[in-house]
Every structure is written in C-alpha cells, then in structure tokens.
Amino acid sequence: MKFSEAEENYIKSIYHLQLSNNKVSATLLAAAVNTKAASVTDMLKKLQLKKLINYKPYQSFTLTDKGNKVALDIIRKHRLWEFFLVSKLGFKWDEVHAIAEELEHISSEELILRLDNFLDNPSFDPHGDPIPDRNGKIKFIPQKNLSAAPLKKELIVSSIKDQSSEMLELLKHYHIGIGTKMKINKRFDFDGSVEIKIDKLPVAIVSEQMAKNIFCKI
Amino acid sequence: MKFSEAEENYIKSIYHLQLSNNKVSATLLAAAVNTKAASVTDMLKKLQLKKLINYKPYQSFTLTDKGNKVALDIIRKHRLWEFFLVSKLGFKWDEVHAIAEELEHISSEELILRLDNFLDNPSFDPHGDPIPDRNGKIKFIPQKNLSAAPLKKELIVSSIKDQSSEMLELLKHYHIGIGTKMKINKRFDFDGSVEIKIDKLPVAIVSEQMAKNIFCKI
DNA sequence: TAATATATTTAGACGAATCTAATAATTATT
DNA sequence: AATAATTATTAGATTCGTCTAAATATATTA
Numbered sequence: 281m282k283f284s285e286a287e288e289n290y291i292k293s294i295y296h297l298q299l300s301n302n303k304v305s306a307t308l309l310a311a312a313v314n315t316k317a318a319s320v321t322d323m324l325k326k327l328q329l330k331k332l333i334n335y336k337p338y339q340s341f342t343l344t345d346k347g348n349k350v351a352l353d354i355i356r357k358h359r360l361w362e363f364f365l366v367s368k369l370g371f372k373w374d375e376v377h378a379i380a381e382e383l384e385h386i387s388s389e390e391l392i393l394r395l396d397n398f399l400d401n402p403s404f405d406p407h408g409d410p411i412p413d414r415n416g417k418i419k420f421i422p423q424k425n426l427s428a429a430p431l432k433k434e435l436i437v438s439s440i441k442d443q444s445s446e447m448l449e450l451l452k453h454y455h456i457g458i459g460t461k462m463k464i465n466k467r468f469d470f471d472g473s474v475e476i477k478i479d480k481l482p483v484a485i486v487s488e489q490m491a492k493n494i495f496c497k498i
Numbered sequence: 499m500k501f502s503e504a505e506e507n508y509i510k511s512i513y514h515l516q517l518s519n520n521k522v523s524a525t526l527l528a529a530a531v532n533t534k535a536a537s538v539t540d541m542l543k544k545l546q547l548k549k550l551i552n553y554k555p556y557q558s559f560t561l562t563d564k565g566n567k568v569a570l571d572i573i574r575k576h577r578l579w580e581f582f583l584v585s586k587l588g589f590k591w592d593e594v595h596a597i598a599e600e601l602e603h604i605s606s607e608e609l610i611l612r613l614d615n616f617l618d619n620p621s622f623d624p625h626g627d628p629i630p631d632r633n634g635k636i637k638f639i640p641q642k643n644l645s646a647a648p649l650k651k652e653l654i655v656s657s658i659k660d661q662s663s664e665m666l667e668l669l670k671h672y673h674i675g676i677g678t679k680m681k682i683n684k685r686f687d688f689d690g691s692v693e694i695k696i697d698k699l700p701v702a703i704v705s706e707q708m709a710k711n712i713f714c715k716i
Numbered sequence: 717t718a719a720t721a722t723a724t725t726t727a728g729a730c731g732a733a734t735c736t737a738a739t740a741a742t743t744a745t746t
Numbered sequence: 747a748a749t750a751a752t753t754a755t756t757a758g759a760t761t762c763g764t765c766t767a768a769a770t771a772t773a774t775t776a
Contacts, residue, residue, distance in 0.1 A: 286733060306754055319734055321755055326732090338741055338754060369612040379606045388597045394587040504763060524724060537764055539725055544762095556724060556771055 283330075285385045288354050289313050290323050291332060292384075294343055295351035303340050352416035358384040359405035359412075360395055366406040367399065373406045374445035408439025408458045408495070424498050426474050426491035431464045435496035442493045450490060455481060462496075499548075503603045506572050507531050508541050509550060510602075512561055513569035521558050570634035576602040577623035577630075578613055584624040585617065591624045592663035626657025626676045626713070642716050644692050644709035649682045653714035660711040668708060673699060680714075 283291070293312035297304045306320045313320070328335040332347035343351060361383040365376040393414065396402075403419045405411055410418045423438050437460045440447065451457065455478060465475040465483065472488030486494070501509070511530035515522045524538045531538070546553040550565035561569060579601040583594040611632065614620075621637045623629055628636045641656050655678045658665065669675065673696060683693040683701065690706025704712070 284732075307752095315733085316735065317754065318736080318756080322733075365609075369609070369616055371608075371612070375608070379604070379609050382604045382606075383601075386597070386600045388600070390589075390593070391583070391587070391597050394589070398587055502762075525722090533763085534765065535724065536726085536766080540763075 281330075282387065283350065286313075286323070287327065287330075287332075288350070288385055290320075290327060291343070291347055291351050292354045292358075294333065294341075295348065295355065298343065304342070305340060349416055352412040352418070354384050356412040356414075356416070357386070357392055359409060360392060360399065360402070362405045362407075363399055363402050363411070364395060372445070372448060373443055374448045376406070377443065404439070404458070406458075407443050408437070421497055423495040426464060426476070426486065426494045426496065427467070427472060427488060429464060429496050429498055431467070433463065433498070435462050435464070435498065436460070437462070437494060438497045439495045440493055441495065447490075447493060454478075454484060454486065456494065500605065501548075501568065504531075504541070505545065505548075505550075506568070506603060508538075508545060509561070509565055509569050510572045510576075512551065512559075513566065513573065516561065522560070523558060567634055570630040570636070572602050574630040574632075574634070575604070575610055577627060578610060578617065578620070580623045580625075581617055581620050581629070582613060585620075590663070590666060591661055592666045594624070595661065622657070622676075624676075625661050626655070639715055641713040644682060644694070644704065644712045644714065645685070645690060645706060647682060647714055647716060649685070651681065651716075653680050653682070653716065654678070655680070655712060656715045657713045658711055659713065665708075665711060672696075672702060672704065674712065 290309070290313055293309055294304055297308055297312060301308065306317045306324070310317045310320045324333065324335050324341060327333045327347070328341075331344055332350060333341050333343055335341040358380045361380040362373075362376045365371040365379060366373060371379075396414070401413075402411055410420065412418050421438055425441075426435075429435055437456060437458055439458065440451065456462075460478060462476045462478045465477055467474050472491070473485050474488070474491045475483060475485050477483050508527070508531055511527055512522055515526055515530060519526065524535045524542070528535045528538045542551065542553050542559060545551045545565070546559075549562055550568060551559050551561055553559040576598045579598040580591075580594045583589040583597060584591060589597075614632070619631075620629055628638065630636050639656055643659075644653075647653055655674060655676055657676065658669065674680075678696060680694045680696045683695055685692050690709070691703050692706070692709045693701060693703050695701050
C-alpha cells in the first residue's frame with residue numbers, strides 16, 4: 281500500500297514521539313509536522329481508517345503494528361539516504377537532514393535495496409542512529425549519555441542526539457566523533473558538568489547540556 | 499523560485515514536446531502529463547501567471563526563457579539521477595525512468611552539484627541523451643538515425659530514442675550499445691530495413707522501426 | 717463558404733491537506 | 747467537587763490539482 285507524503289510524515293513523527301515521550305498528544309504532533317492541532321485531528325481520522333493508528337477521540341493514540349512497519353520503512357530510507365549523502369557526497373551531518381526528508385518519500389523498494397548494498401549495508405547512520413534492515417529490524421545498542429554513564433570505564437561514543445551545526449562545531453573542537461574512546465573522570469554536582477579524558481588529549485570538561493547529547497556504548 | 503511537482507512536470511513535458519513536435523497542443527500535453535485537456539488549460543493559466551510560458555487562449559504556446567531554464571534544470575536532475583542509478587546502483591536503463599521521475603523533483607541545488615561531481619560530471623545519460631550543465635548548457639552532438647545516416651561510413655552509436663525494455667532486449671541481441679561502431683552497407687527501399695556491419699560480427703539487418711531509434715555521430 | 721469535425725476553454729464539483737474560529741472534552745487547581 | 751485552564755474536535759472556508767459535461771473557437775472538407 282502506498283501513502284501520501286503527508287501521511288508518511290505524520291506516521292514517522294508519531295513513531296519518534298512515541299520513542300521519546302511515549303505519550304503522543306495532538307499538540308506535540310502538530311508541532312512535529314509543522315501544522316495546527318485541527319489538521320492533526322483530520323489526519324488522525326484518516327490514519328485510523330487505514331489502520332495505521334489506534335485512535336479514539338480525545339484520547340492519546342498509538343501506532344498499530346502496521347503503522348510501526350510503515351514508520352520503520354520511512355526511517356530506514358531516511359537514514360540510508362543520510363548515510364549516502366555523508367559518505368558518498370561529502371555532506372556534513374548538519375546539512376543532510378532536510379534533503380533526506382525529501383528523499384525518504386521516493387517509493388521504489390528496489391532503489392532502497394540497491395542503495396543499501398551500494399553502501400555496504402550500514403547498520404548506523406552518520407549520527408550513530410540505527411538503520412532498520414529491510415524487515416524493520418533494528419540493531420539495538422545499549423547506550424547511556426555522559427550524564428548517566430559510569431565513571432572510570434572505557435566508553436565508546438555511539439550516537440549524538442542533537443544534530444545541529446552548533447553541536448557539530450563543538451564536537452569537532454573536542455575531537456569527539458562516533459567511535460571516539462573516552463573515560464569519565466568526575467561528574468560535578470554543582471552544574472552537572474563532566475570531566476572526560478580522551479586518549480592523548482588533555483583532560484576536558486563538557487557541560488551538562490552537551491553531556492546529555494553524547495551517547496556511549498557501555 | 500520553487501515550483502510544485504505538477505508544475506515541473508508540465509514544464510518538462512512542454513519542453514520535450516517543443517523539441518520533437520515543435521507545435522505543442524493542449525491535447526498532446528494532456529497525454530504527456532497523463533491528464534485531461536481541461537486540466538491542461540487550468541495549468542497553462544497558472545504557468546502563464548508565473549511567466550513560464552507564452553500563452554493566449556485557443557492558440558499554441560511556448561516556453562519563455564525562464565520556462566526553458568526551469569525545464570533544463572529538471573532534465574539535468576533527471577538525467578544525472580539516471581546516470582547514478584545505472585552506473586552506481588547497477589540498474590538497467592529500462593528500469594530507471596520511473597525512479598528518476600521522482601528523484602528529479604528533489605529540490606536541493608547543493609545535492610545536484612555534489613551528485614554531478616560524484617559522477618565525474620557526465621555529459622550524457624545512459625541512453626546517450628545530453629545532460630545539461632549547471633547553467634543549462636547542453637553538449638549538442640550532430641547525429642542521425644540509421645534511416646538517415648550515410649552509407650559506407652564509420653558510425654558511432656550515440657543515443658537510443660526508444661528506451662523500453664523491448665528495445666533494450668533487441669539491442670543486446672545485436673550487440674549494440676552507446677559507443678558501438680558500425681557501417682551501413684545497404685538500405686532497402688521495399689521496407690526501409692538497413693543492413694549493418696559491426697566489427698567482428700556477421701552482417702545483420704535491422705528493421706526500419708529499429709533503425710529510426712538508433713542515432714549515431716556522423 | 718457552409719457544414720462538420722476537432723480542439724480548447726469554461727463552469728461547476730471533488731478530494732487532499734490545510735487553516736481559523738468556535739465548541740466540547742479532559743485535566744489541573746483551588 | 748466546582749471552576750479554571752488546557753487540549754482536542756468540529757464547522758466551515760481555502761488552495762491545489764484534478765475531473766465531467768457543456769459551450770465555444772478553430773480547422774477541415776465537401
């Protein structure tokens with residue numbers, strides 16, 4: 281079954297909101313897809329008719345299994361394209377999101393299969409987010425951000441939540457990227473800042489705000 | 499300025515029709531964009547408002563310079579993507595058209611610039627059609643089809659008009675592709691068929707219908 | 717040139733996705 | 747629990763691209 285670009289965007293946003301906020305409200309969703317709550321209501325009815333969500337008026341809603349599959353398919357495409365844009369075309373990670381938002385709606389399955397192979401079937405996108413395989417299976421990695429990870433243990437950076445160019449700039453300055461190894465020396469209660477040590481680099485301190493965006497394998 | 503997918507498709511089709519039929523009628527255009535003549539009229543008004551075509555009711559219409567630029571931009575994207583699909587993802591030429599029709603509407607200029615470089619700035623797509631450069635310049639090659647090319651001279655296949663899988667199959671069987679060298683021995687008036695000779699291959703005869711679709715540098 | 721055939725445009729409607737303003741339900745607060 | 751504040755839904759309108767059927771203009775040909 282094929283879905284409109286608008287429908288796909290709603291589905292994708294519901295998926296993401298479910299992951300982080302686990303209660304999805306019409307208002308949050310409206311913000312995510314950049315419309316008004318009234319438009320969300322209209323669309324929710326349509327998505328329910330197509331059995332993509334479970335929905336009763338005035339109550340919060342969830343993706344059905346079918347809806348989940350659709351969401352994972354879109355996310356797969358999005359992340360594969362991001363990988364392509366960064367690894368083959370040399371984009372910076374903060375430049376690829378908008379383009380991938382368009383590319384993710386290209387419908388050919390064959391295209392995505394071939395793209396996947398061309399890229400050597402990557403499991404993670406340039407920000408460390410997992411790329412669902414053709415069946416929607418995600419390689420889950422247990423990870424904790426620097427505000428929650430244990431002290432004095434070797435950590436490997438596995439993903440970055442905030443993908444803005446400001447964050448990218450900061451990470452560059454600290455020489456931090458996906459795969460970087462580090463230890464946490466100390467966490468300061470006063471402001472939540474964290475002292476880290478990266479091989480061969482001097483000890484450094486990152487703010488709590490930054491620490492919460494850097495996720496590591498544990 | 500940005501245009502809708504529908505607008506882009508109309509512009510592109512007008513461009514192509516102008517090239518081959520040089521008079522563009524609403525009926526032809528309707529067939530090309532797969533709608534009805536009434537819808538064409540509606541769109542023509544819109545395109546005129548946006549100064550993309552010269553149009554007076556009940557008369558045939560032409561692209562303005564601006565319209566031409568837009569058309570060439572879309573065609574550039576279409577052909578670059580086709581090149582990508584064939585050269586990097588291993589598609590056959592008869593498989594790429596529909597996918598490129600979707601990809602050609604992705605809006606990022608930066609994307610196309612980088613794609614162009616990634617592909618080493620190709621001048622011709624997999625069917626031998628010229629790819630406009632970023633300024634809309636096309637590398638024009640004087641070419642003639644096998645029904646019009648001179649006898650006994652070395653010819654190099656430069657493009658194929660019909661891009662169906664049936665044609666692809668036939669070409670494979672004859673060992674003909676872009677770049678193939680051949681001579682025409684004889685043309686038969688009775689049915690327009692053409693006897694050709696390709697290096698090291700036995701003499702072969704192609705139908706008039708086929709001959710008209712094979713273009714060569716002269 | 718008059719009659720006929722063909723092509724184009726208008727009029728009016730529809731579905732998709734959106735909006736604003738008004739209303740109704742839910743949740744939070746006193 | 748009653749009221750206030752928040753959140754969600756409906757009603758009605760709008761834009762885009764499309765449609766059918768009817769009307770009008772152009773082209774053909776007898």
